[in-house]
Amino acid sequence: MVIELDRDRFIETMEEQAQIGATENNGLHRLTLSDEDKEIRDWFYDQMEAEGLDIRIDEFGNMFGRREGSDSEKGALLIGSHLDSQPYGGIYDGALGVIGALEFIRTLNDEGIQTKHPIEIVNWTNEEGSRYQPAMQGSGVWAGVHDIDNEYKKTDEEGNQFENELERIGYKGEVPAEPTENYEGYLELHIEQGPYLAEQEKDVGIVSGIVGFTWGAITYYGEADHTGPTPMRYRNDALVGAADVITQIRRIPSMLGERTVGSTGYVDAQPNSINTIPGEVTFTWGFRDPDDEVVQEAFDRVLFEAEAAADREGLDWEWEERMRASSVDFAQNNVEAISRAADKLGYDAMKIFSGAGHDATHTADIMDTAMVFAVSENGKSHTEEEFTSWDHCYKAANTLASAGLDLAQEMEVES
Incomplete structure (x- = not known):
């Protein structure tokens, strides 16, 4: 009926x-x-x-x-x-x-x-x-x-x-x-x-x-400083590290599957001033795929990239997975x-x-x-x-x- x-x-x-x-x-x-x-x-x-x-x-x-x-x-x-x-x-x-x-x-x-x-x-x-x-x-x-x-x-x-x-x-x-x-x-x-x-x-x-999907956030801790007199070799720029990982979040899906998607929807840079090197940045990841194993691989890869970026820029960092759904x-x-x-x-x-x-x-x-x-x-x-x-x-x-x-x-x- x-x-x-x-x-x-x-x-x-x-x-x-x-x-x-x-x-x-x-x-x-x-x-x-x-x-x-x-x-x-x-x-x-x-x-x-x-x-x-x-x-x-x-x-x-x-x-x-x-x-x-x-x-x-x-x-x-x-x-x-x-x-x-x-x-x-x-x-x-x-x-x-x-x-x-x-x-x-x-x-x-x-x-x-x-x-x-x-x-x-x-x-x-x-x-x-x-x-x-x-x-x-x-x-x-x-x-x-x-x-x-x-x-x-x-x-x-x-x-x-x-x-x-x-x-x-x-x-x-x-x-x-x-x-x-x-x-x-x-x-x-x-x-x-x-x-x-x-x-x-x-x-x-x-x-x-x-x-299935994973949501989470990464926070980088660098050192805020003046953007003018600070030599490049002395900088620990939290936003540079974040930018490197955000780019990888965009690229990781193409390595994993046709239905895999990934994005960063939130970025908070502090102190968020044009003349100050960002000392702390928090940003999010989000990956989705019908295959839970693919979701796990995306999760593993983003943390690998986050650690590598932190090492390159001399940053302390922490991460939090805020949600995981099968x-x-x-x-x-x-x-x-x-x-x-x-x-x-x-x-x-x-x-x-x-x-x-x-x-x-x-x-x-x-x-x-x-x-x-x-x-x-x-x-x-x-x-x-x-x-x-x-x-x-x-x-x-x-x-x-x-x-x-x-x-x-x-x-x-x-x-």
Whole structure:
């Protein structure tokens, strides 16, 4: 059985959420636990309440809305994503999955469809990991990957502690941040954030897994000094060492594999003055690949390059791996449900491996999981230029809804 969402209402809801934290360039600046995050959470709470869902907020701020099924013995189908954004990001990343889940519930209510399994929709806390690290923080705590007390203590660049900010916006709930219900499956809708679906002129992506990755930071300690009178032979320039390694981070992927990617997204040079040799520099690495052994090799290589650069420039140094995630293969029955839905809806779909991490990474440890991808035009994301047409958004959301209905009626746990 397939269902199709109310297209006009779906678009209107997407546009409505995009006004909360909107930027002048039609993007979104809605950092986790910010005032804008509180506003979108309040809005989402109201939407769930209007649909008669049983709402609960856990102690890490994850928001759940439950629609009961006809069989109380059945485990629930969980569907959702996140409503926080990157700094000056796009309006689709994360939000599309939450709105798709909400519109699925609205359509079931409109058509009076009673599913056998309960259905829950979710907004995960801090998927982006931009204000507080790591990414996928809320789902990671919920799945038992991260210790909640450690995550509560995390601070942002201004020194604001996570737990205090969660309390400030009123979303530190009382429900334990763990699976308090019986779950049998999870589906997540997201934009691809890459060019592959667009290049192949597909309507929708059937995601069969997620790459593994490593995130970390290196700090070099040199000696700050005057850039004029200090002879070159006396310099211990922390930024020179960092530049050498950053160049290698760009080159390492080409040595390892076609799907390997690597980047430096953050650099902090101190004292950051035009007339002072940088005495301390912190910069990050990030590598991703579907093969965990390749991720490990990239990790090993960046530390080798970091040590070599430190020796060349006479620097002290330290490193920290801030996050490591293994690659994930999704459950075949969920992947097949998505494939059937796309086929019945007449959409041209292809299987694809996600190049970005998602909350589905953590749910896959607990229950059968799979994802639907919407086409990203030009593959852009984490920027205000992020764009997915309403047509592609709608097709992906319909695929999610029809796959969700299929699973909510017939879902069984794989042995």
